[in-house]
Amino acid sequence: MAKSKKTKRELAVTKATQIDEAALFRNVSAIIENRTTRARTQVNQESVLMFWEVGHAIGTVLLGGERADYGKRIVVTLSQQLQTRYGSSFAYTNVTRMMKFSSRFPDVRMVAPLAQQLSWSHVIALLPLKNDEAFMFYASDAAARRLGLRDLRLQIARKAYERREIANTQLSTDSTVPFNVFKDPYILDVLGLKENFLEADLEKAILVELEAFLLEFGNGLTFAERQKRMTMDGEDFTLDLLFYHRDLRRLVAVELKIGRFRPRYMGQMRFYLKWLDRHERRAGEESPIGIILCTTASRDQIEMLELDKEGIAVAEYWTALPPKAEFERKIKEILAEARERLERRKSLPQGETRRQLEYFYEPKEDEDEEGPSPKP
Numbered sequence: 001m002a003k004s005k006k007t008k009r010e011l012a013v014t015k016a017t018q019i020d021e022a023a024l025f026r027n028v029s030a031i032i033e034n035r036t037t038r039a040r041t042q043v044n045q046e047s048v049l050m051f052w053e054v055g056h057a058i059g060t061v062l063l064g065g066e067r068a069d070y071g072k073r074i075v076v077t078l079s080q081q082l083q084t085r086y087g088s089s090f091a092y093t094n095v096t097r098m099m100k101f102s103s104r105f106p107d108v109r110m111v112a113p114l115a116q117q118l119s120w121s122h123v124i125a126l127l128p129l130k131n132d133e134a135f136m137f138y139a140s141d142a143a144a145r146r147l148g149l150r151d152l153r154l155q156i157a158r159k160a161y162e163r164r165e166i167a168n169t170q171l172s173t174d175s176t177v178p179f180n181v182f183k184d185p186y187i188l189d190v191l192g193l194k195e196n197f198l199e200a201d202l203e204k205a206i207l208v209e210l211e212a213f214l215l216e217f218g219n220g221l222t223f224a225e226r227q228k229r230m231t232m233d234g235e236d237f238t239l240d241l242l243f244y245h246r247d248l249r250r251l252v253a254v255e256l257k258i259g260r261f262r263p264r265y266m267g268q269m270r271f272y273l274k275w276l277d278r279h280e281r282r283a284g285e286e287s288p289i290g291i292i293l294c295t296t297a298s299r300d301q302i303e304m305l306e307l308d309k310e311g312i313a314v315a316e317y318w319t320a321l322p323p324k325a326e327f328e329r330k331i332k333e334i335l336a337e338a339r340e341r342l343e344r345r346k347s348l349p350q351g352e353t354r355r356q357l358e359y360f361y362e363p364k365e366d367e368d369e370e371g372p373s374p375k376p
Contacts, residue, residue, distance in 0.1 A: 041116070048115035048123060052108060054090075055098030075099070100127055104135065117143035125153055134161040145219050158187050158216075158321070159331045166331075167315060169338035170299070172345070175308035177289055178248060184297060185316035185334075186216055193319045199256050202319075203227075203240055206256075220247035228253075230275045239272050251276050253290040261298040261314055266305055269312050293317045303341050 058075065075095060082090035101123060105111050122142055129135045138161060142152045163183035170184070171177055190212040191205035206213045207226060214221055221243050228239040241254040253272045257265060269290040276288040289311040297316040307314060321327060 044119045045115045047120050048118065049108070049111065051094075051098045051120055051123075052102050052105070052111050052115075054095070055100070055102035056106070056108075058095070059099050059102055097124060097127055104132065114139050114143060117146065119149070121149050122152055125149060125156065129156070131161075137161045137164070141219065145215075151215065157324075159328070162331050162335050166335050166338045167313065169342045170302060170313065171308045172306060176287070176311040177308045177313045181218065181245075181248070182291055182313045182315055183216075183218070184314075185318050186293065187321055188213070188216065188317050188319050189321040190216075191319060197258075197319075199240070199258055202256050202258070206241065220245050221252065222246060224251070230272065230279075232275065237271065237275075242276075248286060248289075249284065250286040251280060251288040253288060255290065255292050257292060257294045259294065260296040261292065261294045261301060263301060263305060265292050265294075265314075266307055266310075266312060269307075270310055273311055287311060289313070291315060299338065299341065303345060 058078065076092055079090055079092040079095040082095070088094075101111075104127075118139060122139070126135050126139055129138065138152065138156055141147065141155065141160070145151075147155070160183065163185060164180060167182040167184040168179050171179055188206075190209050191202070192209075193201060193205055197205075203226065207223075210223055214223070222245075223241075224244045225242040226240070228242045230237045230239065239253050240256045243252040243254060244250075245252050253269065253276060255265065255269055255272070269292055273288050273290050281288060291313045293315055295316065297314055302314045322330065
């Protein structure tokens, strides 16, 4: 009997002092991963700053004044010496990148914030950009969204900066649509849509590839609801997609259209925004904004309607990405036309603007009256 009782006591002690080894492993792993990530970030930051300092030292000390004539020979010799002592990071090609980096940003205070988030590989991907504003846009976007090198290259290849500028040119000084939020056009080739797709197909494809859609759409957007039902006077109206923008602290209504933009879409979106403002807007939030995505944007009409003053933006979406040369040509043409419209708008008399607006507000024979159509 004594032996039996002792065994029970031992079991009780063992049970009371038993360690959850799985939980301990998870806890220790979290510590290691957290510290490793922080150490890696610190290493990246110091590396970027070091490369900037190296480039700055070479550019301002060794190659200043009369030494510029034989500067290349000095860099070749110096890079060979550095590479022998410190490794391949200081090969001639990389040293010239350091010099270019420091010359683009001569003040280290401009570099320090980016160095906290971007690796040297990110910087190398950014250096070919000739426009300093584009450089800072992609750098800031990569830092804010913690984009990997692949995603950063993708944003550059898809001309995200230029497409944002196209969208910005549609906004007036009285715009209630924030600048630097939308793009035009959006590249939605990841959705895998075939010819003759329907609006419902587009909506479903966006939800299936939601992560890719949000990456294309920009920073801060989170999905809220699909087929948002709005009831008024016993009738139901349905918004295609509803998002929330965390940075802007406001709802973003998205309506999907196949074909060209029609002026009547303005009344439809206006209704959605007013309904959301009345029934869904929470304390501390800004008023909702909307974006109408169309196959073709009809940008001249959009300019005349001044939708941005009512919190509405319009953009094209492309479900296929053209070959590189054609894509770059088309974006360049669209941007040039957008800038021309912007300059023309600055000189357009206010009375003429209103006359053109009234023309587009008039119902046409092939169009319904302004306002949303009830959906079952």
